[in-house]
Amino acid sequence: MKNASEKIVITGRGIVCGAGATPDDVWSVLESGETAVGPYSQWDGEKWPVQVAAEVKENNRTLVPDRKLHKTISRTDMFGIYAADQAIAESELLAHRDALEETEQGPFNDRTGLIVGAGGGNYSSNYDYLPLITEAEGSLQKFGSELSNMVTPMWLLKNLPNNVLCHVGIRGQLKGTNACITNQCSSGIMAVAESASAIWNGEADRIVAAGHDSPFEPEMVLYYHKLGLMSSEAPKPFDEQRSGTIFGEGAASVVLERESDAEARGAEVLGEFLGFGCCSEATGILDLDPDGDGVRRAIEQALDDADLAPSDVGLICAHGNGTRASDLTESIGIRHVFGDAIPPVTGFKWAYGHLIAASGIVDIVMTLEALRRKSAPGIPTCEKVDPEIGDFPVSTESVTPSSDVALVICRGFGGMNVVVALRATS
Amino acid sequence: MASTEKRRIAVTGIGMVTPVGNTTEETWAALLAGKSGAAPISNFDASGFSTTIGAEVKGFDAASAVPDPRLLKCASRSHGFALAAAAEALADAGISPTPEDSHRWGLAVGAGMMSVAYDDLKVVHDYATDENGYFDADGLMKPDFPASPVNFCRWQSNAGLGLLAKQFGIRGYATSVHTACASGGQAIGSALKAMRRGQCDFMLAGGFDSMLNPIGISGFCLLGALSTDNDNPTGASRPFDKTRNGFVLGEGSGFLVLEDWDKAIERGATIYAELAGDGNSLSCYRITDSPPDGNGPIQAIHQALGDADTTIEEIDYVNAHGTSTQMNDRSECAAMKAVFGERIDEVRVSSTKSCMGHLIAAAGAVEAAVCCLAIRDGIAPINANYENPDPDCDVNLVVGEPRPGRIRAALTNSLGFGGSNSSLVFRNPENVNSKEVS
Numbered sequence: 001m002k003n004a005s006e007k008i009v010i011t012g013r014g015i016v017c018g019a020g021a022t023p024d025d026v027w028s029v030l031e032s033g034e035t036a037v038g039p040y041s042q043w044d045g046e047k048w049p050v051q052v053a054a055e056v057k058e059n060n061r062t063l064v065p066d067r068k069l070h071k072t073i074s075r076t077d078m079f080g081i082y083a084a085d086q087a088i089a090e091s092e093l094l095a096h097r098d099a100l101e102e103t104e105q106g107p108f109n110d111r112t113g114l115i116v117g118a119g120g121g122n123y124s125s126n127y128d129y130l131p132l133i134t135e136a137e138g139s140l141q142k143f144g145s146e147l148s149n150m151v152t153p154m155w156l157l158k159n160l161p162n163n164v165l166c167h168v169g170i171r172g173q174l175k176g177t178n179a180c181i182t183n184q185c186s187s188g189i190m191a192v193a194e195s196a197s198a199i200w201n202g203e204a205d206r207i208v209a210a211g212h213d214s215p216f217e218p219e220m221v222l223y224y225h226k227l228g229l230m231s232s233e234a235p236k237p238f239d240e241q242r243s244g245t246i247f248g249e250g251a252a253s254v255v256l257e258r259e260s261d262a263e264a265r266g267a268e269v270l271g272e273f274l275g276f277g278c279c280s281e282a283t284g285i286l287d288l289d290p291d292g293d294g295v296r297r298a299i300e301q302a303l304d305d306a307d308l309a310p311s312d313v314g315l316i317c318a319h320g321n322g323t324r325a326s327d328l329t330e331s332i333g334i335r336h337v338f339g340d341a342i343p344p345v346t347g348f349k350w351a352y353g354h355l356i357a358a359s360g361i362v363d364i365v366m367t368l369e370a371l372r373r374k375s376a377p378g379i380p381t382c383e384k385v386d387p388e389i390g391d392f393p394v395s396t397e398s399v400t401p402s403s404d405v406a407l408v409i410c411r412g413f414g415g416m417n418v419v420v421a422l423r424a425t426s
Numbered sequence: 427m428a429s430t431e432k433r434r435i436a437v438t439g440i441g442m443v444t445p446v447g448n449t450t451e452e453t454w455a456a457l458l459a460g461k462s463g464a465a466p467i468s469n470f471d472a473s474g475f476s477t478t479i480g481a482e483v484k485g486f487d488a489a490s491a492v493p494d495p496r497l498l499k500c501a502s503r504s505h506g507f508a509l510a511a512a513a514e515a516l517a518d519a520g521i522s523p524t525p526e527d528s529h530r531w532g533l534a535v536g537a538g539m540m541s542v543a544y545d546d547l548k549v550v551h552d553y554a555t556d557e558n559g560y561f562d563a564d565g566l567m568k569p570d571f572p573a574s575p576v577n578f579c580r581w582q583s584n585a586g587l588g589l590l591a592k593q594f595g596i597r598g599y600a601t602s603v604h605t606a607c608a609s610g611g612q613a614i615g616s617a618l619k620a621m622r623r624g625q626c627d628f629m630l631a632g633g634f635d636s637m638l639n640p641i642g643i644s645g646f647c648l649l650g651a652l653s654t655d656n657d658n659p660t661g662a663s664r665p666f667d668k669t670r671n672g673f674v675l676g677e678g679s680g681f682l683v684l685e686d687w688d689k690a691i692e693r694g695a696t697i698y699a700e701l702a703g704d705g706n707s708l709s710c711y712r713i714t715d716s717p718p719d720g721n722g723p724i725q726a727i728h729q730a731l732g733d734a735d736t737t738i739e740e741i742d743y744v745n746a747h748g749t750s751t752q753m754n755d756r757s758e759c760a761a762m763k764a765v766f767g768e769r770i771d772e773v774r775v776s777s778t779k780s781c782m783g784h785l786i787a788a789a790g791a792v793e794a795a796v797c798c799l800a801i802r803d804g805i806a807p808i809n810a811n812y813e814n815p816d817p818d819c820d821v822n823l824v825v826g827e828p829r830p831g832r833i834r835a836a837l838t839n840s841l842g843f844g845g846s847n848s849s850l851v852f853r854n855p856e857n858v859n860s861k862e863v864s
Contacts, residue, residue, distance in 0.1 A: 043563040072713065110725055114708060120583030120604060121540030126547055126641060127561040133551045134559030140544070140640060144474025147644055156645030157713050157843075161539060161583075161604045166844035169708040175725065178708045178846055179612055182537060182583040182604040190601060194616075197623060203706070203729075218563040219550070223578040278625075279529065280600040285500055285579045285588040297529060297597075357583075414588030416600060 007259035008196045009425070011267040012091025014083035014210075015365045016063065017250030017352040018054025022086070026352065027369050030377040031398065035351050037234040037246050043218060050230050053216045054248035054353035072157055073167065076119055079251035079358070080164035080212030084114075085171075087253035088208060094172055096265045113176040113204035115195045116165045117187030119213035119357040123220065125159045128152070164212055176204040182357075185319075185412025186278070187211055188252065189360025189420055193276035195256045205261060211361035212251035215354070220247065227286070228323075235322025235354070237347045237379055238331065238394050240386040245321040248353025252362040271368045274308065274405065274421035277301025281415030288329045294417035295333025295409065302407060302419040303337075313343045313421075314403025315376050317367040319411040320347030321354050326411060331389040333417075334409075344399045345392065346370070350381040360410030364420060367406045371424030376401050432735075433622045436690040437698045437852070439519025439683030440795045441511035441632075444782050445481035445676045449514060453782075453792075454799045457807040458828045462660035462781050464674045469638055470544070477652040479659040480638045481676035481783025483507060497589050500579045504538050505586045507679035507788075508634035512590055515630065519683035519695065523595045523628070532599040532626030534617035536609030536633030537586050538787040544640040546577055586634055599625045604787060607747070609633055610680065611790025611840030611848030615704035617684055618850075627689065632681030633791035643675060649714065651751060663784075664811035665748030665777035666755050666819040673749040676783030680792035687858070698798040699852040702835065703734025709845035716753045716841060720761030723839060723847045727765045730849035736835060738766050740857070741773055743806045745793045745838040746821075748777020749784055754841060759819045761839075774831070776824040780810035790840035790848055797836035797852045805830045 015022065018036035019029035029036055036054045045051040056063075056079065060070060063082040073081070088094055097108050132150040136142035152158070160166070162180035169178065177198050181187045188211020195207035224230045224245070231244035262269050279301065281287075281294035303310060319330055334342060348366055355362050370376040378395040385392050410418045440450045445463025447453035456463070463481040472478045491510030492498040501509065516522045523531040549572060554565025565571070579585060587602040599620050603612050610633030617631035637643060646652045653672035655662035663674040682701070690697055706729065709722025716723075731737060747758055755777075763770050778796050785792055800806055809823045834857045840848040 047564050047567045109710075110707070118604070120537075121581075123542065123550075123581075124561075126542045127550075129547060129641065129644070130551050130555050130561055131559030133548060134555060134557075138548075139474075140471040141474035143640060144472060144476075144647075147475065147647060151644065151648060153648045153650075155648050157649070159539075159645075160606060160713075160844055162606060162842070162844040162846065163713075165605065165708065165846065166713050169710045169845060170712075173710050175708050175710050175722065177706045177729075178605070179603050179616065179706070180605045180844075180846070181601060183587065183600070183602040184582055184584040187583070194601075197619065201619060201623060203619075218554075218566055222566050222573050223575065226573050227575050227578070278599045278601075280533065280587075280591040280597055282528065282591045282595050282597045283588075284497070284592040285582060285585050294597075412584065413582050414584040414600070414602075415591060416584070416587075 006200060008199055008256055008273045009259045009262050009269045010254045010271040011257060011262050011269060012087040012255035013365050014086025014253040015362060016056055016079050016082050017355060017362055018056060018248050019352040021058050023365055023369050026366060030348060030351050033380040035234040037353055049225055050221050050232055052233060052246060056250050072154055073163055074125060074158055076212050076214040077163040080210050081167055083251035083253040084168040084208055084210040087255050088172060091255035091267060093255055109173045109175045111176050111205040112174045113178055113198055113207035114165060114169050114174040115179045115191045115207055115209050117181045117191035117211035117357050118161045118164060119215060120161045120182035122217055124217045128155055164210060174208060183416060184414060185356055185359055186410055186416040186418045187357035189410040189418045192254060192361055192364055193420055196273040199256060206257035208253060208255050210251060210253035211358040213355050213357035214249040215356040216247035216249045231322055234381055235349050236381040237320030237322045237349060238327050238385055238389055238392060239382040240384050242322045242327060244323050245354045248355045250355055251358050252365045269425045271425050272423040274423055275302050275305030277305060277419045279417055283415040285413050288325050290329060292329040292333025292336060294415060295330050296336040298417035298419040299337045302421045306421040308421060310338050312403060312405050313407055315401035315406040316343055316345045317363050317406060317408045318345050318347040319409045321349055328389060331392055342393050343402050344376055345394050346376045347379055350379050360418060363408050367408050368422055368424060371401060371404055371406050374400055434687035435618055435621050435684050435701045436687045437682050437701055437798050438685055438690050438695045439515040440798055441514030441681045442792060442795055443483055443507040443511045444678040444792055445483055446782055448486055457778055457781055460781060460808045460810045464659040464662055464783055466659060470640055475643060476647045477654050478656045479662060479674060481674050482638055483678050497593055499576050501589055502580045504634045504636035505589055508586050508590060509593055511679040512630055512681045515681040515683045528595050528597040530598055530627040531596045532620055532629040533587060533591055533596045534601050534613045534629060534631040535587050536613035536787045536791060537602050537604055538635030540581055540583055541637060541642045605846035606842035606844050607786055607789055608840040608842030608846040608848045609787035611850055614791060614794050614850055615706055615848055618701050618704045621684060627686050629684040630681055631684055632679060633788040634679035635785055635787035636677035637786055638675055638677045646675060661811050663750045663780050665750045665780050665809060666816060666823060667812050668814040668816035670750040670755060672751055674783035676785045678785050678792060679788050680795045682795060697855045699801045699855060700858050702853040703730040703851035705729030705733060705849040707847045709847060711845055714843050716757030718757055720757055720764050722845060723758060723761035723841055724764050726847035726849040727761060730851045734851035738769050740835040741837050742833040743800055743836040744773055744775045745797050746775055746777045747839045747841045748779055756818045758839060759821055762821055771822050773822055774806040774824050774829050775821045776807055776809035778807055793838045794850055797838050801833045801836055801852060801854045804832045
């Protein structure tokens, strides 16, 4: 599938979520065992069945200082732009470009890609039309004629799903191959996988991958709750008492390039992308295969892509969203591949909630951190593993990964399963 | 880039639901006849909007397209188009996933924006706003608020992907992309890449969209992107004409079945074309404006030609993005002229948006299908409504009548808001064979 002689490495990371706005900050929260899930502030939750979330605490101008930009972007875009900026800064990619001869800068930009995984849209963005509906008193004719008096001309531009792609591209002049993936939960992790594939494929020399989302909003909470997918407290992945997930929000980003290019420009190598798997269970929008079929196949594909045996894997960062069906079928899929020799399993949604489109890429950044530090934070909310799941190597305490290789599992609506294999560079 | 070892990919099935026809052949016949799909909007009362015309899909029966009532319930209008077009493409190709090979089938879609239905927003309004119409979250907690899980499912960014995978039993790689008007082209490009890297042996790739609803059209009206020639719907979309004044919003879906070339030959499949090359760039200019000098689209076209191991000399037809906005058409022509040089006078160019309108996330996929049909029949469809030459757009447009003549290879461009540019190259199967002999 790929050119094995070319290692793809990670040279920059960015993250923002309820647990912090740098990898170190988020790591402290994971290590402390204290969840960032708590009472939310975006609306008054007193009458709501769900009163907690993992909200980003940093203010807008801290994340994106450019005041003008805020007029044309939404909250989720702000997270994505911030994370991508951090990753680009850590990689020193643009500093390297700016030091090149002027004639080399254009070709460098043309060979620098940007692939973003986005949530695709928010219910709240449409609320800009609510005052117009009041004004129109139920008349669609009046809705149309009063439209331009009541709604900002920038409405569509503020809410384009591919805004982060556009603005990060403009800011950095990243003019190469690009995509905006809107595949619900799989979006962010697929941005990383497609980026590595594109470099292996020769479509670009380096790619900034980012994923962002702000699923935490009233209608989302309501519908997830009605579907039985919401907990009322920090999620308890794999625990027998687990009752659902909790929303987080934020973004993460990584810079990917060939190891030889990173070495040539003297960039610090933080980790290696080894391979990935991606498949659908063909079960429709919400349903899951009871046998964990998609999880199993995505893991097997990732191991095959990365030329790994199951025994090479030293850590699994599970999707572990805390819902009854997903955690159970995920454990079944993992067991199918690893049998009785499952490596240590952890997952981080207890700490920063479920970031939906950004969930997988945030997990990639933090799993890499765990491998680099040779310590995987446990799941403190998983006090007693569900007997239906059986013997499963999750712990409330930190454990030592049994090798420098980890799998990150991400599952989503549409029967999606994506697995990425990573190696730490220490 | 190991260009000599690229896996060759065949297009063996086409499905289309468009404003000019609910099947591939109906659409193609209408395009050759220069028939417009634009008319006063009938889906809803658009009389108050600055634009009251659109290119709607007509007489579409979602229930016959989506036989499973459970899927139909969760399908939006655009999902219905997608399921119908995909079913046609698979039937046309004469293959579909089996339990044995379903894990080798992939799916790549360009999906429209998650725009909420007006009626659903009206319900939120009626329960959860104050007297001025400002949102009040607690209104959603009223015990009789009709929170519908079905609406929620329909609204998910990958709902279309999930429905397609389920209906056809596709269990391999699956991706859903949205780069505005470039989505459909990017989806087909993503499919090509996934097949070349061996991730799938068969793929269903395409796009679907429907923004012809009150909220969907509002965004474009606010931006002033739509033609306001309300008294002349069929003449409103006039790409490259000097008097062009915006696009006509369309809706629909297009899908291609892609498979390994050798396997297609082996099973005796009819091959429309080789999906030969994909190019993909970001303009990094402004969010809606196109770079006047074509910088951005130029790179995408060059990449697509390079990826197809070809040059401008082999391209006999360009299906242009040609939206009929001042900026896009000027920028695209600058790019075409920069890439093709003097050859631009020989290459037939047309924008079929002149008839179909702009299908947004579906546009690139539908126009890719048009390229395949143009290659099959050796004829270039027309660029309708072109009357007043624009010196900035002096390319060799197919005007008046469709222009016959063998097409060795065709190029299609899709240029999106946000600056994503997608170009695809399709090659005549006879040229593939002669290439191999020589």
